[in-house]
Amino acid sequence: MAKYKMHILICGGTGCKSSNSLDIIEQFHQILAEKNLQDEVQVIKTGCFGFCERGPIVKIMPDNTFYTQVKPEDARRIVEEHIIKGRKVPDLLYTDPENEQHVSDSKHMNFYKKQLRIALRNCGFVDPENIEECISRGGYEGLGKCLSEMTPEQVIAEVKASGLRGRGGAGFPTGLKWELCAKNKADQKYVICNADEGDPGAFMDRSILEGDPHSIIEAMAICGYSIGATKGLVYIRAEYPLAIDRLKIAISQAREYGLLGTDILGSGFDFDIELRYGAGAFVCGEETALIHSMEGQRGEPTLKPPFPAVSGYMGKPSNVNNVETFANVPVVITKGAEWFNKIGTEKSKGTKVFALAGQINNVGLIEVPMGITLREIIYEIGGGIKNGRQFKAVQTGGPSGGCLTAKHLDTAIDYDSLVAAGSMMGSGGMVVMDETSCMPAIAKFYLEFTCEESCGKCTPCRVGNKRLCEILEKITDGRGTMEDLTELRNLGNVIKDTALCGLGQTSPNPVLSTLDNFWDEYVEHVVDKKCRAGVCKKLMNYVIDPEKCIGCGKCQKGCPAECIVRTDYIAPGHKLASMRITTEKCLKCGACMGNCKFGAISVK
């Protein structure tokens, strides 16, 4: 077996892939062959590195050099300079935005410094399509340990002791969930992996499946062993073709190596996994809806009880956990509950993966210990707000979460502190906003999503969210009244109190939390008919600064509403009279502003 001296790791995650990372791989192969280096340098397609902001990412090992935004044509330089001559290619290195210096080693990048990677431990490190790489990282040893050294009860006890909680949203203790399912006797039970990530802007589950599918297979088998199930099902979004492919490859490799199938590792334990495809319904993240969808029904949630642990898929006891939760399980077993327990806060143990997005310098996927503050995430890992603007709010938990403000920046984040602050962990979306974001408009954006994704089964969600959305539309259109604000709050609270499932119960959070934290902004929209962020078009006025206007008339020609007229005023130094916008006729399309070459038009 050839022993490679150097490894080139290239991100094959969906993000980097869509910006040509596969071509880069192809280029590397070609150039290495040309230089006769194919036996010395190995090219590995990995899962997501997380630093999607700067993709495609290429990492050179062993010197741990981290190249960002690599293009296929850069491959030659990397080979000729770095691989052959040992000189790093400086312009492809990551530039620290603070001191503008190149950073070559990911260890020294702020983006990675504060991260602790448990669930993402193998993402960006191993070739997800090669089970041997996974095994050499200790993969399946957790399963081995369970099967040969532990009873099912001990496994559950270990998971319980670790304090691991569900990473999909509500944070239900994983060990307890397993125990409930284990207690129910049945001829058949199911382990279900929820990979129906539907939260707009959250993609950690996809990254884990793409980067480390074996950890999920291993964890599901561990769960199966502990609850007495021999069948596993992964409910995965059909929109994740790459994750599906990788998972399929991983499953067949695991079967081939005897890590799935009958008599796993000589223990007498049988377990196998099948895939089921989601078809685009956010509500199917809710476990009862997910189960109905797997059974070939409309993905409508049903009341609990009965819980899936009692009557789940096909009426059999079933345990549903999401991808990230499962990804933690093998580590809990191999490193032990005690080790895991030390990470995090009192009630939230371990780490959480967040998809960092919005007006922030480093967009990407991060994994941090519970208890980290928002400040650390936003300013250290995230590299601060884009364009040096002011931080305004951060939205966590996607459509089910709320908006937190500067006063929450130093809160240690975990499941409970986020709920106390009016938001929630959710699946881990984290959208950072600056002063250019309008909070009522943000609330409306999320409500529109909820309305689109509501299953329509219960009244509060079907009609209530629609009405919430309509009231928000009224407010952002400048037609709102103070009574509307009262109604927003009352209706939001009723929906929270009466909706059938988790999606409905949490759907008013974006409204309620912005009402709490940005009340003034709502009042401005309603009373002053003003949008300070300049987002709500109907509340904006375009004005021409007569001192700056040279009177070229370009704005007038491009105005669809013919609302721009020439005045009599000629500013000092100009030859032509300035233009003026007739506000009453203005459609607020912004065409004039785009046409003005002199920056004379602004929004007030």
Added chain:
Amino acid sequence: MTKVKSLADLKAMREKLQSNLDVREKAEHPESLVQIKVAMATCGIAAGAKKVMEHMMQKADELGIPAVFTQTGCMGYCHAEPTLEVRVPGKDPIVFGHVDNDRADEILTKYVQNGELVEGIIPVNYEVIDK
């Protein structure tokens, strides 16, 4: 492929496979390893650095030294090629010049394993960029 039959099998397999990943494993925790940087610019290669590096990697393996080898550019000691820098955990890096296979063995057995200094040390006169 034969199936993995037991946890012991799995662990044995891991042992066997692990070295393939060493390059990456070690890169993740370089501070706990012996880091050996071989200057491999044109002059170094011309002076036989590549062969020395290959030899040294094999030797380190034989001796069971947890070392990570990286290639680096010209260190500026063209007069003493092949040159390499050795950083033993907890110690300052030392640069050796005129390294051939024998000297390489010596560096490993004497300096790395026993802490004895060997001939050919070049005084370092600059800071490494990526410290």
Added chain:
Amino acid sequence: MINLTIDNKPVQVPEGTTILKAARQIGIDIPTLCYFELDGMKFENKPGGCRVCVVEVKGRRNLAPACATDCMEGMEVLTHSARVINARKTVVELLLSDHPNDCLQCEKNGDCELQSLTKRLGIKEIPFKGEMSTYKKDTTLSVYRDMDKCVMCRRCESMCNKFQSVGALSGVNRGFQAVVSPAFDQPLGDSSCVNCGQCVQVCPVGALTLVDNISDVMKAIADPTKKVVVQTAPAVRVALGEEFGMKPGEIVTGKMAAALRRLGFDHVYDTDWSADLTIMEEGTELLGRLQKALKGEEVKLPMFTSCCPAWVAFYEKNFPDLLEYPSSAKSPQGMFGAVAKNYLAPKLGVKREDLIVVSIMPCLAKKSELAREQLSVNGNRDVDFSLSTRELAHMIRQCNLNLNDMPEEDFDSPLGESTGAGVIFGATGGVMEAALRTAYEVHTGKKLPRIDFEETRGFEGIKEATIDFDGFPLKIAVAYSLKNARILMNQVREGNPNGYHFIEVMACPGGCIGGAGQPYHHGDSNIIRKRMEAIYREDVGKPIRKSHENKEVQAIYKEYYGEPCGHLSHEQLHTTYTDQSDKLEATK
């Protein structure tokens, strides 16, 4: 047993009891909307979707739906705290914000559960204004759909799928656009719908209503050139009283006949009479098949009854390969129409076209049945209009009458006499029992040792029995709900492993007494029970209880038809079935 308190009142209930039922036990009536249960008939719609029945449970984060939350030891439930009332009102206000405000003209005015909820909660205005759902109106001959009024309770969907296995309706789309509809939003008439109308019976609002034929009938009555006769089905007389404030199960046969006369019908006859006639035909057909079978001749067994038009439509659409199994006898409505147009019209001295036959039925499928080609002669229908029990009640009120004040009157002759056997056609198992009473005596030539066949009675979904036919073990089955019928039909398809000879099917819960044209029972299955009791009471009260002993039936055979299953009766009293299934047709 579980102990809990509801509104601070202690209550003890068995495990598995919902808060809703526990509360009812101590006189606390929590309002519901989507929740619907037919106790003892294995039908339940409990999606927990409307959220009207929410209550506060101490220690729980959010409100709990009482209809679907089981009582737990030590639970403290509040059903009317300020939080609950506010939530409940808001939920109903939300429903109203997407509901047309046309109560006054709505078919369901006065019978609407949303209307009574609104009144009960004291909602005076709707604080929410916004987009309202709009859908195409759609109608079959029986069912009218105005889905703008749908509140997504899903009762109709459950009825259509879980109870009837017809599968015409399904929840479609999602979110605010979610509604119950046939596939591709196609007209209900183009779907697998069999017009059983049970969706109408359970709809809490005016989204699904019957097709109203009152004005057609009034016009005919007002037309001096027409003679208008009416027939009334057995189940009507045990339910019509409910519309006039009488207790369920009150028998109003005489008052009904009197009211019909006052409405202006020229002659008031009884479908019970033609039910007896049906037994003569169907019973004879059964005996014929059995005798052939005994002789080892090729014959289709089991024979199915064919009086339920929803059932007929169901097997034409779903079991086109088994069309030779059901009896070819027309339904009592159909037979009455045939007799009226062929035999009665000349007797009354009117042309066929000038005799208008109206039926009063507990059923909505009858409105579709009368349009079957097989029930017309040269485009003139044997039965011109069918009114449901509810429409008859409307008509009585419209004509300033009160059923309570009516005298007891008899039906007209010659199509007015009936036996107890004709009466019990209205309940599940009744056609079977009536047939057995006659077939036994005709077949054996002996008098029945006992008239009552208890084994065919009651609310069990599928009843089976073996009847000793003087040494011959006759295997029978009785089913109500088309889902149960489907089970039996599938058995027949698989070779009739249970060896049935005769199977009765009725589509509606408890038979015609639970028909879609009956007064709304709003899920109170006791009402259906009372109607059934009344049916058997009426049976016992009849001097003659076997169809073949009906004097007027005997007379018409003597005078007109000759013998059951004879040539003329075949022509007029029997029918044919056609394949109405979806077909896969390959094109190039």
Added chain:
Amino acid sequence: MANIKLSEDKIKVIKDIAKSFGNKPGEVINVLHQVQGKFGYLPAEVQEVVAHELNIPVSRVYGIVSFYSFFTMEPKGEHPIDICLGTACYVRGAEKVLDAFQRELNVQVGKCTPDGKFSLNTLRCVGACGLAPVAMIGDKVYGRLTPDQVPGILAEYK
């Protein structure tokens, strides 16, 4: 009830897919995924055949198809065309541009040309009001459109 009209080979494709899932009703979503994968969309006739093969009511199949956003009953063309009908575009003559596309392609909004090359849809705003009127073909944005430019643009794709 209606007769389902579909070509023989299409029926066969559906039958084979249904069979590969054991004709089990519970597999309906998997079957629909594969069928859509083959045909690109799920027209009514196709759903009828799926229902027939799995022995479930077609209303249930439609209930599922209309629930999940991944399933579509409209064919998308090889080059999907989206015309912005936001206010800014509308007042600058987007409707005339839309008419031109309709005329050139001889196709209604929401439909696909018979050869499957183009499908035509409208949307509310693409956020490029400065370029109004705007149309998108695939991912490419065309701005400041006039009706007489339409034939030339379409020619790029023919």
